[in-house]
Amino acid sequence: MxxxxxxxxxxxxxxxxxxxxxxxxxxxxxxxxxxxxxxxxxxxxxxxxxxxxxxxxxxxxxxxxxxxxxxxxxxxxxxVSGPIDSKMSMSEQVKQVLEGLKLPQTKEMQQLVAQFIKNDTPLSKEQLIQAEQLLKTSGSTVVKADALAAIQKIIELKLPMNAATLQAVIQGGAKGGFVDALSKFEALLKGDQQLSPTIKQAILQQLLNLKTPLNEQLGSALTGKMLGELLGSKGSAVTNTSLMMGLKEGLNLPEQTNRFNISQNLFNKLPLHSQQAMQQMTKDSLGNTAILPTLSAMVKEHPTWTVEQGKSLQQAITRMQVSPSKEHHQQLTAEVSKQLAATKPALSQLLAQLRTAETTDKPQIIQQLAKAVAAEPSLNLAQKQTIIHALSEVTMKGDAHAFKAVLAAFSEQVGQMTSSSASKQLASLLGLSQQNGEQAFSNMAQKAAQNPSPLIQQLVQTTENQLQANLSSKDFLHAMKQTLQDLGLSLEAKLLDKGQDVTLLKDTLKAHLQNLLNDQPSQSTRQGAEQIIARLNGQQLLSAENGPQQQIIMQIPLQMFGKRTDATLQWTGSKTKDGKIDANFARIMFYLQLDSLAETVIDMQVQSRVVSLTVYSEKNDVKELIEPLKETLKTGLEKHDYQLSGVFIKEFSIPEKTVKQQRQSMELPNEKGLDFRI
The missing domain is CATH 2.40.50 (OB fold (Dihydrolipoamide Acetyltransferase, E2P))
Known part of the structure; x- marks a missing residue:
């Protein structure tokens, strides 16, 4: 009409x-x-x-x-339609719209118009024609209801109307099944004989990393326990041999290293990072940019600088490399001076200075070491007294004697998993930067898990149990961040950031899957890879920004200690005038697939820093489980200047069809999920 x-x-x-x-x-x-x-x-x-x-x-x-x-x-x-009566059926309304727009009344077109009418979504004739073709070609692998909802979202977000976007939006909007998709893909990958062995091994390694996001913590604890045993000389010869082999393999120590010379060898290899050398190199870079790669390497290898500190320095170095100028040189000089001024000499650096100092200069360095040890929060009183006593014997027993005392103390603390700062100190005593230390400890955990020695296997199991029993909110947050990093979420955006380490960005699941698509995989492997890439892309597409309003969606396939859990986080909020997230107002939804609590949704709303939680669960006894945790939650929020208004428990029911669609069931034998507390 x-x-x-x-x-x-x-x-x-x-x-x-x-x-x-x-x-x-x-x-x-x-x-x-x-x-x-x-x-x-x-x-x-x-x-x-x-x-x-x-x-x-x-x-x-x-x-x-x-x-x-x-x-x-x-x-x-x-x-384009006559009067729409409230009693008019959906099919009659659809017919009027199609006639008014002079569109064919095909099954797909009717489904699309009905979808938009139900959700009151504005659309155009051209969009309907494109959407009809997309719906027709979506194939039997896509559930029509999912495809219709995805097309609606594509139009709302003004995304390209094509098959890749459709698949990404469908996968990105799923609330579960990511862990299963990864497991299924791993099985396909192992059976694919057409794929390059190099690409296959790289992807299998990334899938293994996703299963062990706490490998860094596990590896550092194992390193501490092994070193503590060897330095204490309390074990039998067989025990010490097994531990020494485990350390050499896990930390890539020289073959000639043994329990008698390990402390001396580590001390001799301790790198000396001179502030004066870095400042001089920065000064000389104005007329000699060829030394900038060396300066960049020094930044990467610095034992105490955080990733953030290193990033800001690398950005300044990159600017100088790309466009050498007095302005960029001044920026680099200012950044180096700023970071050096904010850096206290690490114990490892003071020990390295002690090793190379003249005899007349050593008393002053020993005094600095004693003060640093006395102020170290991760050591107990007995350990501090032992180290300070060893420092007093340097003249008689040598510099390496003091180093051994420091190494033994931090090894003990790290082995007991009492402090994350102790782990960083141990890494620097091993001659590793913070970033290299993380990689070395992760490698230690992987190598130990594959070690055939019954002693090492028992040590791994004991340490895993200890880590699981003491799992903290920081560990859980680390696992989430590590998983997102290993997946390669927002890979393209990070590649444009000149401060990022491109080598690390390329070593992600998404980057390796894109390499796979350029190879010659089997059809089933290709489809599995495309599905996972679509999940990652979909999260980016659905994380929309509308003026000051913003929505972020993250799917996190959490796998820890052999257990598997799908977690989806949906954050909705606004930005402040300076473009930062407004922490005073937000709504965060957690969608969790848990073995013990089944499907669980946590709705957290923040209004003027007042927090209310609503937990939707299929279980009747969830209230008894949550009640003892309320006080802990309230105290934790208050530490961050938030007030808890209440925790509310509600039941919800999902139609059986929806549950099946979301879970995309692919049961694996003898595997159970782990319920995490957020």
């Missing part, structure tokens, strides 16, 4: 609603609210009211579908 056109004046926005941005060709659902003289009328479309001039008399209260035929100078609408 093609009725007369309607010329519209300026829109009148209903208070509290955002004015609609109309585009030519859009089809909108609206109601004629009031009639005025001179054929003027007030039309409401969603929360927006428009004063319109009607060229054909109409009746107040009638609802129609309108098509935008012009936006300048005034918005012009054409009515």
């Amino acid at each position: 093609n009725l007369a056109g309607v010329n519209l004046g300026q829109p009148v926005v209903v208070q509290g609603k955002q004015a609609m941005s109309m585009q030519e060709g859009q089809v909108l659902h609206g109601t004629i609210k009031k009639l005025y003289p001179d054929q003027q009328a007030e039309i409401q479309i969603g929360g927006q009211k428009l004063i319109a001039k009607l060229e054909t008399p109409m009746q107040a209260g009638n609802t129609h579908y309108f098509q935008v035929t012009g936006t300048q100078p005034d918005v012009t609408l054409k009515i």
Whole structure:
């Protein structure tokens, strides 16, 4: 039905609603609210009211579908349906819209129009034609309801209407099944004989990393326990031999290393990072940019600088490399001076200075070491006394004697998993930077897990049990961050960041999967890889930004201690004027698939730093489990200047069909999930 056109004046926005941005060709659902003289009328479309001039008399209260035929100078609408009665069936409404737009009444077109009518989503004739073709070619592997919802989201977010976007939005919107998808893909990969062995091994390694996001903590604890045993000389010869072999393999120590010379060898290899050398190199870089790679390497190898400190310095170095100038040199000099001024000499650096110092300079360095040890929070009183006593014997027993005492103390602390700072100190005593230390400890955990020695296997199991029993919120946060990093989420954006280490970014699952697609995998392996890439891309596409409003979606396939859990986080909030996330107002949804608690949703709302939690669960006894944790939650929030208003428990039910779609069941034998507390 093609009725007369309607010329519209300026829109009148209903208070509290955002004015609609109309585009030519859009089809909108609206109601004629009031009639005025001179054929003027007030039309409401969603929360927006428009004063319109009607060229054909109409009746107040009638609802129609309108098509935008012009936006300048005034918005012009054409009515594409007759009056829509509240009792009119969906099929009748669909028929009227299709006839008004002169579109074919195919099954796919009817499904699309019905989807948009139900959700009151503006659309255009051209979008409907594109969407119909996409729906027809989506194939039997895509559930039609999922495809329709995804197409609606594509139009809402103004995304490209193609098969890749459709798959990404479907996968990105899934609330579960990521762990299963990874397990299924791993099985396909292992059986694929067409794939390059190098690519296959790289992907299998990344899949192994995803299963062990706490390998760094496990590896550091294992290193501490092994070193502590060897330095204490309490074990039997067989025990010491097994531990020494485990350390050599895990930390890539020289073959000639043994329990008698390990401390001396580590002391001799302790790198000396001279502040003066770094400052001089920075100064000389203005006329000699060839030394900048050496300066970059010194930054990477610095034993105490954090990743953030290293990143800011690397950015300054990169600017100088790309565009050498006095301005960039001044920026680099200022950044180096800033970071050096904020850096206290690490124990490892003081020990390295002690090793190379003249005899007359050693008393001063020993005094600095004693003060640093006394102020070290990760050591207990007995350990501090032992080290300070060893420092007093340097003249008689040598510098390496003091180093051994320091190494033994931190090894003991790390082995007991009492402090994360002790782990960083141990890494620096092993001559490793923070980043290299993380990699070395992760390698130690992997090598120990593969070690055939019964002693090492028992040590791994004991340490895993200890780590699991003492799992903290920091460990859980680390596991989430490590998993997202290993997946390669937002890989493309990070590659554009010149401060990022490109080598690390390339060593992610997404980067390796993209390499796989350029190889010659089997069809099933290719489809599995495309599905996982679509999941990662979908999370980015659905993490939309609308002015100050922002939504972030993350799917995290958590795997720890051989247990598997799917977790989806959806954050909705706003930004402050300076572009940062507003921590005072937000809504965060956690969708969890848990073996013990089954499907669980946590809805957290923050208003003016007042937090309320609603837990939706299929289990009746969840209230008894949560009650003892309320006080801990309240105390934890108060530490960050938040107030807990309440924790509410509600039951929810999901239709069986939806549950099956979300879980995309692929049961694996003898594997159980682990319920984590967030």
